[in-house]
Amino acid sequence: MAIEIRGMSKTADELLVLNDIDLTFQEKKIYGLLGQNDSGKTTLMRLIAHLRFPSEGYIEIDGIDIEDDQDVLKQVYFLTHDHIYPKRARLKHIVKWMGMFYPNFQTEECLLLLEKYHLNEKAIFSKLPLKKKTLFQSCLAFSNDVDYLLLDEPVFGLDAYHRHALYQDMLASYDRYPKTIILSTHGIDEIEELIERVVILEDGQVLINDEVKSLIKRAYSVKGPEKEVREFLQKKEILGQEYRRGIIKAYVQLEADDIIDDKHLEIKSLNLQELFIQLTRDVYGERGDK
Numbered sequence: 001m002a003i004e005i006r007g008m009s010k011t012a013d014e015l016l017v018l019n020d021i022d023l024t025f026q027e028k029k030i031y032g033l034l035g036q037n038d039s040g041k042t043t044l045m046r047l048i049a050h051l052r053f054p055s056e057g058y059i060e061i062d063g064i065d066i067e068d069d070q071d072v073l074k075q076v077y078f079l080t081h082d083h084i085y086p087k088r089a090r091l092k093h094i095v096k097w098m099g100m101f102y103p104n105f106q107t108e109e110c111l112l113l114l115e116k117y118h119l120n121e122k123a124i125f126s127k128l129p130l131k132k133k134t135l136f137q138s139c140l141a142f143s144n145d146v147d148y149l150l151l152d153e154p155v156f157g158l159d160a161y162h163r164h165a166l167y168q169d170m171l172a173s174y175d176r177y178p179k180t181i182i183l184s185t186h187g188i189d190e191i192e193e194l195i196e197r198v199v200i201l202e203d204g205q206v207l208i209n210d211e212v213k214s215l216i217k218r219a220y221s222v223k224g225p226e227k228e229v230r231e232f233l234q235k236k237e238i239l240g241q242e243y244r245r246g247i248i249k250a251y252v253q254l255e256a257d258d259i260i261d262d263k264h265l266e267i268k269s270l271n272l273q274e275l276f277i278q279l280t281r282d283v284y285g286e287r288g289d290k
C-alpha cells in the first residue's frame with residue numbers, strides 16, 4: 001500500500017514543471033512536501049489526484065496505475081484552493097456530495113467540525129471570506145477517511161490560533177483512521193513536529209527525501225566572533241553563513257564529537273525551517289562565502 005511515482009515528468013506551456021520524479025509515499029506516514037515558490041509542489045499533488053496527466057512516467061496507487069483504473073482515486077482526497085465547486089453551492093450541499101462520492105466520509109464528524117468553527121451549513125461557499133473557505137476545506141479533508149490525503153496549504157490565510165487548532169484536527173483525523181498525509185505548506189516551523197518524513201522539491205526535482213529526525217540530526221549553527229568561528233569551521237561542511245558587525249553565524253553539518261564547549265561560540269541545533277533555507281537554492285546570493 002503506497003503511492004509510487006516512477007520516471008514522471010510534466011511539461012506545461014513548454015515549461016518542464018516536474019523532471020523525472022521517482023518517489024514513494026508509504027502507507028500511514030505523514031509527509032511534509034516542501035519547496036520554494038514554483039518548485040512544483042501543487043503540480044505534483046494535482047498529478048497524484050489525477051487532475052493533471054504526466055507527460056512521461058506513471059503513478060501507481062496500491063499497485064494500480066491510476067490511468068488504468070480510476071476507482072482507486074476514491075482513496076485519495078486533495079485539499080486544493082482551485083475553484084472546484086459550483087458557484088451557488090452551499091456548504092451542506094458540498095458535505096452531502098462528499099458523503100456520496102467517498103465511501104468513508106464521516107458526515108457526522110464533518111458537521112461537528114463545522115459547528116466548532118462556526119461555519120453555517122447554509123452559507124454559499126463562493127461567498128465566504130478566505131479564512132472561512134480555508135476552515136471549511138480543512139473540515140472536509142479531516143472528515144474524510146481515505147488512505148491518502150493531499151493537503152495544499154491547509155491553513156492558508158489563518159491566524160496562529162486557527163492554524164494550531166486545524167493541525168490538531170488533522171492529527172485527530174490521523175488517529176481515528178491512520179492514513180498517508182502529504183502536507184504542503186510554507187509554514188515549516190509549525191509542521192516539524194507533525195511530520196515524519198520530508199520531501200523537498202527544487203526546480204521540479206526531488207532534492208531531499210528523508211526522515212525529519214535524520215535530516216536535522218547533524219545540522220547546527222555556530223555563532224561568534226569572526227576569528228574564533230573561522231578557526232572552528234576549518235574542514236567542516238559549511239552550508240552558509242551570515243556576517244554582521246564582526247559576528248559570524250555559520251550553518252554547518254557537524255558530528256556529535258565536533259561539538260565543543262567554548263565561551264566564544266554559540267552552537268545550536270537547527271530546526272527544519274532553518275535547514276530548509278540553507279539547503280534550497282540561494283536565489284539572491286544571501287548565503288555568504290563558504
Ligand SMILES: Nc1ncnc2c1ncn2[C@@H]1O[C@H](COP(=O)(O)OP(=O)(O)OP(=O)(O)O)[C@@H](O)[C@H]1O
Pocket residue numbers: 012013015017035036037038039040041042043044
Ligand atoms: N498549466 C500550467 N501552465 C504553465 N505553467 C505552469 C502550469 N502549471 C504550473 N506551471 C508552472 O510550474 C511551476 C510550478 O508550479 P507549482 O504551482 O506546482 O509550484 P509550487 O511549488 O506549488 O509553488 P508555490 O509554493 O508558489 O505555490 C511554476 O513556475 C508554474 O508557473
